[in-house]
Amino acid sequence: MGAxxxxxxxxxxxxxxxxxxAACPSAVSxxxxxxxxxxxxxxxxxxxxxxxxxxxxxxxxxxxxxMTRTPDKKSLIVACGNDDTIAVYDLAxxxxxxxxxxxxxxxxxxxxxxxxxxxxSNEDDSECSVLNLETGEITAHYATGPEPEGVLATPDGKRVxxxxxxxxxxxxxxxxxxxxxxxxxxxxxxxxxxxxxxGKELWVSCEIAGIVDVIDTAxxxxxxxISFLPKGMRREQVTPVDLVMTRDxxxxxxxxxxANHVAVVDVASRAVKxxxxxxxxxxxxxxxxxxxxLYVANGLSDDLSIVDLASGKVRKTVPVGMVPYGIIVDx
Amino acid sequence: MTERPSRRLALLVxxxxxxxxxxxxxxxxxxxxxxxxxxxxxxxxGDPWYQRLNAHDGVMRISHLTSLPGAELAAKDGRAxxxxxxxxxxxxxxxxxxxxxxxxxxxxxxxxxxxxxxxxVPAADLxxxxxxxxxxxxxFNIRDQDEQLRKDTCRGTLFHVIPSRSMLTDGLAQFxxxxxxxxxxxxxxxxxxxxxxxxxxxxxxxxxxxRIVDTRPFAMTxxxxxxxxxxxGLLTGSGDYDVVFVSDMVGEFGRMTPYRTILPRPVVGxxxxxxxxxxxxxxxxxxxxxxxxxxxxxxxxxTQEDWAAWAAVRVVIDADMRGARDATPAPLPKRLLxxxxxxxxxxxxxxxxxxxxxQLRQGIFLSTHNAVIDLAPVEGFLHxxxxxxxxxxxxxxxxxxx
Numbered sequence: 001m002g003a004x005x006x007x008x009x010x011x012x013x014x015x016x017x018x019x020x021x022a023a024c025p026s027a028v029s030x031x032x033x034x035x036x037x038x039x040x041x042x043x044x045x046x047x048x049x050x051x052x053x054x055x056x057x058x059x060x061x062x063x064x065x066x067m068t069r070t071p072d073k074k075s076l077i078v079a080c081g082n083d084d085t086i087a088v089y090d091l092a093x094x095x096x097x098x099x100x101x102x103x104x105x106x107x108x109x110x111x112x113x114x115x116x117x118x119x120x121s122n123e124d125d126s127e128c129s130v131l132n133l134e135t136g137e138i139t140a141h142y143a144t145g146p147e148p149e150g151v152l153a154t155p156d157g158k159r160v161x162x163x164x165x166x167x168x169x170x171x172x173x174x175x176x177x178x179x180x181x182x183x184x185x186x187x188x189x190x191x192x193x194x195x196x197x198x199g200k201e202l203w204v205s206c207e208i209a210g211i212v213d214v215i216d217t218a219x220x221x222x223x224x225x226i227s228f229l230p231k232g233m234r235r236e237q238v239t240p241v242d243l244v245m246t247r248d249x250x251x252x253x254x255x256x257x258x259a260n261h262v263a264v265v266d267v268a269s270r271a272v273k274x275x276x277x278x279x280x281x282x283x284x285x286x287x288x289x290x291x292x293x294l295y296v297a298n299g300l301s302d303d304l305s306i307v308d309l310a311s312g313k314v315r316k317t318v319p320v321g322m323v324p325y326g327i328i329v330d331x
Numbered sequence: 332m333t334e335r336p337s338r339r340l341a342l343l344v345x346x347x348x349x350x351x352x353x354x355x356x357x358x359x360x361x362x363x364x365x366x367x368x369x370x371x372x373x374x375x376x377g378d379p380w381y382q383r384l385n386a387h388d389g390v391m392r393i394s395h396l397t398s399l400p401g402a403e404l405a406a407k408d409g410r411a412x413x414x415x416x417x418x419x420x421x422x423x424x425x426x427x428x429x430x431x432x433x434x435x436x437x438x439x440x441x442x443x444x445x446x447x448x449x450x451x452v453p454a455a456d457l458x459x460x461x462x463x464x465x466x467x468x469x470x471f472n473i474r475d476q477d478e479q480l481r482k483d484t485c486r487g488t489l490f491h492v493i494p495s496r497s498m499l500t501d502g503l504a505q506f507x508x509x510x511x512x513x514x515x516x517x518x519x520x521x522x523x524x525x526x527x528x529x530x531x532x533x534x535x536x537x538x539x540x541x542r543i544v545d546t547r548p549f550a551m552t553x554x555x556x557x558x559x560x561x562x563x564g565l566l567t568g569s570g571d572y573d574v575v576f577v578s579d580m581v582g583e584f585g586r587m588t589p590y591r592t593i594l595p596r597p598v599v600g601x602x603x604x605x606x607x608x609x610x611x612x613x614x615x616x617x618x619x620x621x622x623x624x625x626x627x628x629x630x631x632x633x634t635q636e637d638w639a640a641w642a643a644v645r646v647v648i649d650a651d652m653r654g655a656r657d658a659t660p661a662p663l664p665k666r667l668l669x670x671x672x673x674x675x676x677x678x679x680x681x682x683x684x685x686x687x688x689x690q691l692r693q694g695i696f697l698s699t700h701n702a703v704i705d706l707a708p709v710e711g712f713l714h715x716x717x718x719x720x721x722x723x724x725x726x727x728x729x730x731x732x733x
Contacts, residue, residue: 123620124620124623124624126408126411143410143411144411145408145410145411145412146408146411146620146624147617147620164411165617165675166408166617166620166621166675167408167409167411167412168412168649168652168675169411169412169415171411183411183412183414183415184415185412185415185416185652185655185656187673188649188673188674188675188681189617189675208673208674208675208681209673209681210673210681234718236680236681236717236718236719258679
């Protein structure tokens with residue numbers, strides 16, 4: 001179906017409507033109320049409902065990892081690394097509606113607030129490319145360090161941050177001028193980002209260093225580091241990947257990878273308040289919209305830990321597909 | 332085989348990237364003022380290591396290829412880091428004439444401000460270099476696994492990126508003990524390196540609680556009077572053992588041992604399951620990305636020496652990035668010994684150098700010809716400070732650790 005749509009030039013208009021490009025924000029539809037989990041090995045997206053039950057799956061292209069919703073929340077953009085494809089699925093009908101091919105080994109990305117430019121990290125090519133979702137053209141390439149990973153576009157749309165895993169760098173792309181304006185040296189193997197709601201601090205997880213590096217977005221320099229050590233774990237088992245911050249900017253959660261815990265951090269004091277035991281090698285994490293629940297993808301135990309944030313305990317562990325990676329909550 | 336449609340695009344992208352790196356465009360204003368940071372890659376004409384060995388039956392040809400592409404790949408990987416530091420990392424090859432002393436070449440380079448040299452040279456040269464190099468210059472051993480070399484040079488600035496022999500056999504012993512294959516039959520070749528490897532295995536077995544049930548020398552000959560040493564049936568026909576450890580660096584006898592033992596037992600050592608610093612089929616911890624990058628550059632799979640050359644350059648770049656945060660950076664050899672170092676080696680655990688033998692702490696792959704079966708330190712083997720220190724020399728075994 002995707003191929004058919006791609007060929008039919010007349011259907012581009014339909015695609016634009018589906019995307020609902022920021023022009024008509026009133027078109028935001030009712031959410032599906034589901035949680036979507038991508039899987040590196042089983043090539044599917046598993047869906048869960050509010051009752052923490054698996055309610056179905058979407059077969060996808062090969063090795064789906066990074067995911068995001070379009071601004072109208074009607075469709076899901078998925079990076080399929082092994083197919084060199086960015087695929088778009090309609091959430092209501094759960095069908096493939098568009099495919100952008102020949103995007104080399106995409107892993108993660110972020111959608112610019114303009115709803116049109118997708119900033120993609122191309123792991124094998126040491127670059128960040130920009131895909132125009134309206135035309136399907138790659139409109140820009142930015143040279144990064146080796147193995148670019150996490151991408152974050154600031155809400156004001158002025159900057160895009162890209163982490164280079166093997167370069168121990170965070171690249172700062174200035175969007176208006178289209179240039180890399182700074183390469184910030186951070187801890188070993190930077191992976192993902194969280195931006196504080198006031199936009200003043202950029203948190204970067206550094207997997208091998210086992211820390212979160214805190215970058216001052218005014219000076220573009222590292223201004224502090226947070227380290228972790230859950231009880232009974234060794235320093236080298238602490239391999240942070242995904243991290244999320246609450247809307248009030250008070251609390252951050254950091255998935256600690258091989259240390260099998262999620263750290264709870266007080267943002268203002270940067271003190272670790274708690275460690276929540278989850279499954280094996282947690283990476284991807286997302287809040288429910290009410291921020292009462294945290295969903296954690298455990299890559300090596302093929303399950304999802306669902307954490308009740310009020311009690312700080314895992315409410316339920318649900319088996320999903322093989323090597324769960326990313327999570328999107330559409331509620 | 333699936334030919335990926337992105338190849339052409341990838342090539343175009345690479346061409347564009349190369350072009351953009353070639354000239355200091357406005358996007359990388361820092362490049363204009365860049366200084367070259369040269370990492371010397373020293374090798375020697377007529378080095379026996381690179382001589383092609385025709386094995387006994389003429390079928391096998393054992394040869395080594397230069398590890399230079401590994402070093403060059405790391406320099407390429409370090410471009411963006413260089414951009415951040417306002418420097419360009421460059422690997423420059425320096426091939427010594429057959430009789431040219433290594434120390435002069437190093438001193439000349441040091442005079443020009445070179446701080447790091449990879450030494451792809453015979454052991455005698457490593458010793459000379461270590462004894463005579465300027466104290467500001469870090470030297471890297473990327474191929475010699477000898478234990479004594481590490482003890483003899485521990486006060487100098489020679490750093491060992493390739494694992495020592497005892498790290499390899501310790502990793503293998505951990506695996507065997509974990510599997511409960513504790514009775515080991517050793518088949519030992521005639522070369523000095525064969526004997527060193529099987530002796531190291533015996534020490535590792537003692538260390539982790541395995542047992543050498545017998546050590547039997549083998550010989551490569553058709554002499555009927557030596558059949559006790561040539562016939563695998565006779566070599567493996569008596570006694571009980573869980574596993575056969577073959578120590579055969581030439582590899583010709585070793586390659587015929589699996590499936591020809593009298594008891595149905597796995598073969599490990601230089602054949603079958605081998606302990607290695609690197610493997611082209613490693614599939615975790617980001618290793619596939621590094622392997623793909625290397626294969627694209629060099630047109631062949633990455634060997635452990637290639638990996639060591641890559642890691643040496645990587646170590647220098649990392650130390651420079653850390654040093655950039657210091658007010659007054661110490662000389663490179665001092666910075667390499669910082670114990671809070673966390674090097675990304677693509678083998679799960681963060682690497683750093685041991686103070687007592689200048690050996691790079693690292694995991695050891697236990698691998699067949701086409702798969703990585705396990706990564707040592709094997710689960711369950713613990714250490715009071717760092718599990719990586721379960722592999723190799725403990726401080727009291729080195730003159731610098733007492």
